[in-house]
Amino acid sequence: EPEVTQTPSHQVTQMGQEVILRCVPISNHLYFYWYRQILGQKVEFLVSFYNNEISEKSEIFDDQFSVERPDGSNFTLKIRSTKLEDSAMYFCASSGRDPGYYGYTFGSGTRLTVV
Amino acid sequence: AQSVAQPEDQVNVAEGNPLTVKCTYSVSGNPYLFWYVQYPNRGLQFLLKYITGDNLVKGSYGFEAEFNKSQTSFHLKKPSALVSDSALYFCAVRVFNQAGTALIFGKGTTLSVSS
Numbered sequence: 001e002p003e004v005t006q007t008p009s010h011q012v013t014q015m016g017q018e019v020i021l022r023c024v025p026i027s028n029h030l031y032f033y034w035y036r037q038i039l040g041q042k043v044e045f046l047v048s049f050y051n052n053e054i055s056e057k058s059e060i061f062d063d064q065f066s067v068e069r070p071d072g073s074n075f076t077l078k079i080r081s082t083k084l085e086d087s088a089m090y091f092c093a094s095s096g097r098d099p100g101y102y103g104y105t106f107g108s109g110t111r112l113t114v115v
Numbered sequence: 116a117q118s119v120a121q122p123e124d125q126v127n128v129a130e131g132n133p134l135t136v137k138c139t140y141s142v143s144g145n146p147y148l149f150w151y152v153q154y155p156n157r158g159l160q161f162l163l164k165y166i167t168g169d170n171l172v173k174g175s176y177g178f179e180a181e182f183n184k185s186q187t188s189f190h191l192k193k194p195s196a197l198v199s200d201s202a203l204y205f206c207a208v209r210v211f212n213q214a215g216t217a218l219i220f221g222k223g224t225t226l227s228v229s230s
Contacts, residue, residue: 031216042222043159043205056217091159099209099216101147101166108158 002026006092006107013082013114021077021110023092032075033093033104034067036060043091049075082114117142119208121221128196129229136191136224138206148189149207149218150180159205165189176200196228 034046150162163174
């Protein structure tokens with residue numbers, strides 16, 4: 001069964017450093033998403049990406065965040081200057097032609113720890 | 116605004132007993148509804164979804180959910196709980212034909228099954 005792959009599984013970074021979280025969505029999917037989950041809390045939507053541009057973003061997704069699909073297979077989330085409160089599990093997801101109808105597939109997540 | 120409510124932080128049930136994890140939603144159109152499960156230190160795994168048709172949806176691992184439009188609910192059920200069902204369960208919604216395609220998640224319900 002096709003999978004969404006995320007790397008690394010765990011990243012530790014110092015406050016103020018830039019981090020890039022990487023995702024390889026399912027190859028024929030068209031919609032891509034990033035979510036985050038602060039430890040033990042709800043899963044929060046960050047951003048969706050379609051047709052090489054951001055289609056929606058939440059208020060969490062401020063100027064410190066950016067996304068890119070640099071080569072047609074990878075989908076990255078960059079946090080420019082990390083803060084302690086960015087510590088969370090970050091999930092990538094992708095969906096096909098009709099988002100939701102055919103399901104959303106989530107990766108196993110990257111645990112980001114900012115120290 | 117679209118929202119999902121999971122009124123119980125935790126549900127405790129004995130192995131072999133039936134379980135119910137509650138979910139209600141508030142959307143302005145027709146919903147796509149989902150249940151995901153998260154085991155400790157793991158990603159989100161898809162359990163089942165309601166798109167249209169039969170109100171009773173069957174999913175993975177013996178779980179099912181019933182869509183009730185009048186009560187705007189989508190409760191997750193299983194006739195006989197297993198200890199291995201202990202995990203964090205998330206209900207999520209997307210509105211059909213809405214411009215936005217992101218899933219909105221509830222805060223999650225921890226299911227604890229005792230032997």
